[in-house]
Amino acid sequence: MQPNFDFNKIIEQLKYIPEDPLIFSTSLFLILFFFFLVIYNLLAKNTSLRLIFLIIFSFYFYYKSSGYYAAIIIISATINYLFGKWIASANKFSIKRFYLFLSLIINLGILSYFKYTNFIIQIINDICKSEIPSLDIFLPIGISFYTFKSLNYIFDIYLDTLKPTNSFRDFCVYVFFFPNILAGPIDRASDFLPQIEREPYVSKEDLGKAIFLIILGLFKKVVIADYISINFVDRVFDFPLRYTGLENLLAIYGYVLQIYCDFSGYSDMAIGVALLFGFKLMENFNYPFKATSVANFWRRWHISLSKWLLDYLFRPLQMKYRNLRVYGNIIGIFITFIICGIWHGAGWNYIYWGIMHGFMMSFSILIQKPKTKFLTLTRLNNTKLLTVIQTIITFHLIALSFMIFRSSELQTVFDMLSQIFTFFHGEVLIQFIERMPIIFGLIVVGYIFHFLPSKLENKIIDFVTNIPFIGKVLLLVIAIWIAAQFKTADIQPFIYFQF
Amino acid sequence: MISPELKQVILKQLNLDDFDIKDETTAPEVPGWDSLNHINIILAIEEHFKVKFKSYELLRLKNVGDLQKLLDSKLGK
Incomplete structure (x- = not known):
């Protein structure tokens, strides 16, 4: 034959x-x-x-x-x-x-x-x-x-x-x-x-970290981001009025997780792939949804871009307008975030997204003093309760901004919010879990992993580092096999490619 | 070597009683010296020492030692 x-x-x-x-x-x-x-x-x-x-x-x-x-x-x-x-x-x-x-x-x-x-x-x-x-x-x-x-x-x-x-x-x-x-x-x-020009050298630790990052990136991109986008998030964002408020809310949570897994998964793979032949790239994400403020979020999300914008756009503007004191900062922030929005894409949604971040950051600067006074008076400063409240508020502000980012028409944002506030139907949750157990499970697991202590990640890296070479290869093969099972007929391009 | 006068201006602006500021200390290592507060510290130094920095000169600074050198050059030291 x-x-x-x-x-x-x-x-x-x-x-x-x-x-x-x-x-x-x-x-x-x-x-x-x-x-x-x-x-x-x-x-x-x-x-x-x-x-x-x-x-x-x-x-x-x-x-x-x-x-x-x-x-x-x-x-x-x-x-x-x-x-x-x-x-x-x-x-x-x-x-x-x-x-x-x-x-x-x-x-x-x-x-x-x-x-x-x-x-x-x-x-x-x-x-x-x-x-x-x-x-x-x-x-x-x-x-x-x-x-x-x-x-x-x-x-x-x-x-x-x-x-x-x-x-x-x-x-x-x-x-x-x-x-x-x-x-x-x-x-x-x-x-x-x-x-x-350094001779390539990959230490045992580098190899362990590289394998871990590639597996993590594959899992984030193929298993979580692609799967929930095609099978759930896109459908709701395309026709929000066909779904209850609960489904709209879950789609927003799903999209926030999707964009994070899509982009940080790609970064993880990039850093892992480079490490395999001896190059160390900079960290790009650091548990962004653990942020306790929008400013803190930008120190954790797309760090390489936010540091670039900070060093080459915000700082020059800030120094130029420094005589305006706090307003110098605000001018710098607004211009930086509008440019940040435009950098992400040629569309009004990206500009609105940038303006929203500029507004949130400026507002937090203006209320900083009364906020500190209030927190000291109520003895909430440095308490766990405050951290939890701030994390939840920050996450929802970021989620709202990503809704704008995702929607080419602002009407989609209004429709989704209107469904959430006027047509919520929480009882649909049981049906949703029964009908879409994998989607629901992936969203829950994705967020649980995100909010676990970062020490756990180091422990997993140590574990991967210390297993024999053949074990590392086997792990990689298993991860590729699992990813292949989840891979849909058409791979969705990375969200960030278009930028 | 950081002059006690410069150190005092920085600490006062950050509401710190004391902090070990050395030549190689960078802004993020000092409590409260973040990218937003940077504007206040630079203005406080300019006002206290009656000097005016150029934006370009400020953007090149890597640590407090560089800031001291820049200040010295403005004061003709």
Whole structure:
């Protein structure tokens, strides 16, 4: 019997397929990554070959998601490498500043063209009642992430806190690096560049942590996020008036868990994958729903972006307007969060989301003094009760903001709230659990795991670290098998890819 | 080395009786010195020492030692 082996089919699979990016949870990635690891380790002693191989593999990874538009990343890397050199070598501050502005215009110009042109056309049409047709513009995946990564390099050189690299090869490794090119973390050049030329070394602890993070990420993405989005959350958000208030509320809780598992799961996998060949990426999430205030939430959610915005947008604005004292902070916060919203997508929902966060943060600054007085008077300060109350309030404010984030029409938000407040029908809960036990179970388990003490995570990492190598492989295989059982026919793209 | 005068201005602004501030101390290590309060500390230093910093100079600071050096340069020390 002839083996059923079609070489052309394999070649087709390896080419760019628009609806099939090379994300970590696909079997093609797992196969390619296995070969990558083998070759990368064979080249470990030869720095040049190893890094060139890493660049080629990273570029191929990006080509699989963006096709010929992957060329943009080469242009972006070349431009930013040159600007880094020019800014560092400029002997006058005014020239440094000129190069900085030029690089900002080019970087943000490219980003804006691909991401915001049609949104701007839509706004012009709405205001002027004109009918300018939309342009057929392809949005290259991850463009917001690698643009911000490159800008971090430029800003740090401008501020004289980083020396530019003399190696275009090393800079390409930084910009192209496949684990974080599509959805972050937005790593700092100052942390990443020194790691590039070190001979790859993966300690026992690193290996244990990497396996743990990959398994955790797979579980979060495939088992929780994909499953609850396709089978429950999307349906309610699409037609909220068809469901009771209880189902709407559960869909909101489900969406908040989904977006967290989707995005942090991807980050976990990115950090784990990079660790497997000796690179340490920055932490991106730290139990965000344990936050006791919105400000605290932003120190725990998408940390690499919030730190970027803090360092390169909020702080300069804050310093510029510092004579306005508290209002200087408020101006800085509002502008930062509006930009944060726009960064997430070309739509009014993202801008409203940003405004809401700006408003919540500003409000908390304005009431800080009376709030402290009140808490001292009532002796609630530093009590567990206060922590619980603050956590619950913060979580629901964040959930409300994510409702806006998820809904392209504000009407959806109003409809969902109206169902919750006027058509709740709590008695439906029993039926819901009977009809959708897996969905309900995943939401409950997801939140329980989130609120468990973080020490538990370290204990699990220690356990994975200390089991023999064959046991680690077995664990990974079991996790992939479980993920495969949950995988739906069509994988949902990562929510954060479009940003 | 951090001057007692600078240390006093910082501690007063943060309502702290005492805290061991060294050259390598960074803002998040000092209780109350968060990104929002930073504005008040910088303004307090500018007012106390009658100096004016440029935004660019402030954004480069990595720790209190850098702040002391910047202040010294403004005071002509």
